[in-house]
Amino acid sequence: MSDLSIVTPDSVAQLSDREIRRSIRRRWVTRTSILLGWGAFIGIWYILSDIVFRDPRLPSLHLVLQRAGRIIATPGFGSDLGNSVLRLLGGFLLALVISSVLGLLIAYSDWWRNLLQGFLQLIVSIPTIGYAVLALVLFGISPIGPVLTTMLVSIPYITLNVAQGIAGVDRRLIVMSEAFGRTRKQIARDVLLPSSLLSLLSGARLAFAVAWRMELLSEIFASSQGVGFQIRSSFERYDTQAMLAWTVIFVALMLIFEHLVLRQIDRWASHWRSAEPSATR
Amino acid sequence: MTDFSSLPHLPDSLTDTAARSVQKTQTAKPGGLFSRPWFLRLLAIAIIIIVWQLVALTNIRVPNIAEVIRFLIIEISEGTHGGTFKGLFWSPIGNSFMRYAIGMAIGVPIGFALGILIGTSTYARGLLNDTTLVLLALPSVVWAFLSTLWFGLTSEGPILAVVLTAAPFVAVSVSAGVRNIDRSLIEMCASYRVPLLRRTQHLILGGTLPSAITGTRLAFMAGWNSLIIVEWFGATSGVGWRARTLYNFQDYPGFTTWILLFILLIMILDRFLLRPVERRAFRWNEPPMLTFAETDDDSNASTNNSGKRLRKRQD
Numbered sequence: 287m288s289d290l291s292i293v294t295p296d297s298v299a300q301l302s303d304r305e306i307r308r309s310i311r312r313r314w315v316t317r318t319s320i321l322l323g324w325g326a327f328i329g330i331w332y333i334l335s336d337i338v339f340r341d342p343r344l345p346s347l348h349l350v351l352q353r354a355g356r357i358i359a360t361p362g363f364g365s366d367l368g369n370s371v372l373r374l375l376g377g378f379l380l381a382l383v384i385s386s387v388l389g390l391l392i393a394y395s396d397w398w399r400n401l402l403q404g405f406l407q408l409i410v411s412i413p414t415i416g417y418a419v420l421a422l423v424l425f426g427i428s429p430i431g432p433v434l435t436t437m438l439v440s441i442p443y444i445t446l447n448v449a450q451g452i453a454g455v456d457r458r459l460i461v462m463s464e465a466f467g468r469t470r471k472q473i474a475r476d477v478l479l480p481s482s483l484l485s486l487l488s489g490a491r492l493a494f495a496v497a498w499r500m501e502l503l504s505e506i507f508a509s510s511q512g513v514g515f516q517i518r519s520s521f522e523r524y525d526t527q528a529m530l531a532w533t534v535i536f537v538a539l540m541l542i543f544e545h546l547v548l549r550q551i552d553r554w555a556s557h558w559r560s561a562e563p564s565a566t567r
Numbered sequence: 568m569t570d571f572s573s574l575p576h577l578p579d580s581l582t583d584t585a586a587r588s589v590q591k592t593q594t595a596k597p598g599g600l601f602s603r604p605w606f607l608r609l610l611a612i613a614i615i616i617i618v619w620q621l622v623a624l625t626n627i628r629v630p631n632i633a634e635v636i637r638f639l640i641i642e643i644s645e646g647t648h649g650g651t652f653k654g655l656f657w658s659p660i661g662n663s664f665m666r667y668a669i670g671m672a673i674g675v676p677i678g679f680a681l682g683i684l685i686g687t688s689t690y691a692r693g694l695l696n697d698t699t700l701v702l703l704a705l706p707s708v709v710w711a712f713l714s715t716l717w718f719g720l721t722s723e724g725p726i727l728a729v730v731l732t733a734a735p736f737v738a739v740s741v742s743a744g745v746r747n748i749d750r751s752l753i754e755m756c757a758s759y760r761v762p763l764l765r766r767t768q769h770l771i772l773g774g775t776l777p778s779a780i781t782g783t784r785l786a787f788m789a790g791w792n793s794l795i796i797v798e799w800f801g802a803t804s805g806v807g808w809r810a811r812t813l814y815n816f817q818d819y820p821g822f823t824t825w826i827l828l829f830i831l832l833i834m835i836l837d838r839f840l841l842r843p844v845e846r847r848a849f850r851w852n853e854p855p856m857l858t859f860a861e862t863d864d865d866s867n868a869s870t871n872n873s874g875k876r877l878r879k880r881q882d
Contacts, residue, residue, distance in 0.1 A: 312689070319693025327698045343716050400604050404611035411837055413792045415799075416830045419810065423628055423823060499706045503796075506708055521712045521800070533709050541704055 345527045353531035370512040370536070373429055374501045377436025381497070382490065385441050389448025389486075399449075406442040414439065414500050422508040432504040432512070439500045440493035447489025451482035487555050491548045498540045630820035635827065638820045652816075655809060660832070663805040666722055667794050670729025674790065675783055678734035682741025682779070683771070696742075703735035707793035715801030725797040725805065732793040733786035740782025744775035780848045784841045791833045806832070 328347060335344045345353075357363055391398040417438060421431030455478055463473045505514020513536045520528035616632065623631040630638075641647070642654040681699065684691040710728045718724035748770060756766045798807025806829050813821035 316689055316693050319690045320697065323694040323697055326694065327701070339717060344713070397601070397607075400607040401611060404608045405615075408611070408615075411788075411834050412830050413788055413795070413833055415792050415795045416826060419814075419822075419826050422814075423819060423826070424622070424626065426628070502706050503708055517708070517712070521716075524716070526713075526716060529709075529712060533705070537704055537706070 342524060342526060345530065349527055350530045350534060353527045354535050357528070357531050357535065366512055366516055367536075367539075369429075370501065370505060370514065373432045373505075373512065374436055374498055377433040377501065378440055378490075378494065378497055380433070380437045381440035381444055381493065382486075384437070385444035385489070386448055386486065388441070388445040389452065389482075392445065392449035393452035402445070406445060409438060410442050414496075414503050417500065418504040418507040421504050425508065427508055427510050429509070431508040432501050432514075435504045436497045436501045440490075440497045443493035443496065444486065444489040447485045447492070448482060451485025452478065454485070455481045484552075484556050487548075487552050491544070491552060494544055494548060498544075502536065628819050630823050634820040635824050638824045639828075642821075642824065659804060659806050659809040660828075662722075663794060663798065663807070666725045666805065667729060667791065670726045670794065671733055671787065671790055673726070674730035674733035675737050675786060677730070678737025678782070678786065679741055679779060681734065681738035682782075683745060683775070685738065686742035686745025686775070687771075692742075695738075699735050699738050699742075702731065703739055707732045707789055708796050711793050711796035711800060715797055720801055720803050722802075724801055725794050728793045728797045729790040733790040736786035736789055737779065737782045740785070741775055741779045744778030744782075745771065747778070748774040777845075777848045780841075780845045784837070784845060787836065787841060788833065791829075795829055 331344075331347050335346045338344075388402060392402055393399075414435075417435040418431075421435050425431040425434075459477050460473060463477055468476075502514045502517070505512045506518045509515045513532055516532045517529050517536075520526070520532065619629075620631055623629045642656045645654045645656060647653050681695060685695050685699065686692075707728070710731045714724040714728040714731070718727065752770060752774075756770055761770075794805075795807040795810075798805035799811045802808045806825065810822055810825035810829070813825060
């Protein structure tokens with residue numbers, strides 16, 4: 287963005303005192319407003335929980351957090367969380383494999399692209415609850431449902447990104463490699479793979495955000511263990527505390543994974559492209 | 568762009584195929600019957616129906632297409648499924664759409680206002696941005712459960728869930744749209760002293776509208792999702808309630824019919840209302856990344872400018 291100008295000792299020296307003071311003040315105002323925002327969020331929660339709705343309908347924030355702590359400490363916690371995470375990863379890895387193949391097909395063949403586009407479009411336009419209940423019909427209460435639905439909703443995002451990555455490989459690089467007599471294998475490994483891997487990863491990041499929500503939802507409908515099942519059964523017991531506590535735990539974990547782990551991998555994989563913003567264009 | 572595929576010395580390698588396939592998509596002409604897009608679309612539908620029938624043969628819980636159509640006809644004509652179990656069609660759909668419309672009518676403007684605020688003012692951004700992201704991160708099922716607990720089996724629950732799910736989607740994409748407006752255009756407006764009203768109308772609204780509409784489309788999907796979930800767990804009318812009832816009766820043909828119905832309803836809405844609007848809004852701009860536009864050059868659209876221009880002309 288344009289407000290992130292490069293700071294060198296010279297440019298700092300050129301700034302007047304007033305400008306520096308103004309920018310410091312602006313930063314503090316931003317920080318205070320972020321703090322105020324969180325304060326307002328917590329405050330509204332307490333107003334809702336203590337005045338409007340009362341405990342069974344919306345418990346106070348600290349009660350939810352305490353409950354979350356107690357849930358984490360119980361011995362069953364690991365197995366529930368492990369179940370959910372395993373299904374999520376299983377579906378996600380299946381999706382990665384399948385979408386890499388589909389992405390290749392789409393990038394190299396018009397016929398496959400036209401055929402698959404219809405399917406991908408269909409997959410995206412079905413609301414997630416449709417998958418959850420279809421899994422309930424097809425597989426009943428079983429772990430297959432969550433795995434397959436997670437896989438299905440991730441496929442379009444990864445596939446499209448892989449196809450884009452392969453089709454968008456800088457063709458000048460390929461022509462150059464051929465001109466310098468590189469073999470097909472070398473070109474595939476050193477030119478095609480790195481650039482398509484990058485778009486595979488960014489597709490994976492997009493897909494993950496959809497995938498974990500899908501996994502949770504299908505567990506809510508068609509599972510007898512896992513985080514989703516716990517949320518559902520606490521809802522049916524009117525145990526709002528436990529419901530919110532499980533939600534907070536799972537959502538926090540997923541967001542951490544999405545924003546810290548996946549983004550780091552993304553950054554690590556794209557380190558070689560450094561400062562060439564649109565090499566594929 | 569140079570036509571690399573026409574260079575004679577290149578071997579017919581994997582990479583050459585890549586170059587040519589990209590080349591080809593820019594000037595794609597429909598070949599024989601088997602490569603026409605409409606044929607392939609029909610083929611896709613046929614494959615889905617055939618797979619469905621095969622699954623129906625092996626799995627007793629899955630009804631075949633004939634059973635679903637028979638059930639649907641009885642539902643639409645409000646006849647009897649046998650005994651006193653009567654068909655219902657328009658009243659669940661009407662109820663659901665009523666709640667959906669009210670929820671979206673409240674949620675989208677709220678999201679739009681929030682988005683403009685977050686996008687234009689740093690204070691509002693600090694105040695509201697994190698909260699919006701938290702609300703967006705919560706899966707819609709949590710909203711569904713909470714609003715059921717708060718309002719019981721009334722219509723307010725579903726409406727609230729739709730509002731709470733839809734608003735953050737719109738807010739986030741609108742604020743991103745505002746921030747993506749070309750800064751030099753804003754500066755130009757300032758130096759030419761363009762009046763505030765005109766600036767808002769042509770620069771802010773014009774610049775954010777496309778991303779606002781994409782966000783609204785996402786919000787329509789998510790809102791429908793949480794509406795069905797609330798109705799499934801806590802309502803006495805509506806599409807979700809009907810599907811739930813039939814599921815409890817172990818009436819699998821009926822249940823499947825309603826699942827297909829609520830998928831079809833949102834798809835019809837998306838195709839005939841939202842997508843045309845979105846395409847209109849994107850006329851002057853880059854198409855969004857994941858719309859899956861059904862024109863044939865989707866995978867190249869954002870990497871290839873000449874392909875995009877070509878499609879514009881075809882439109």
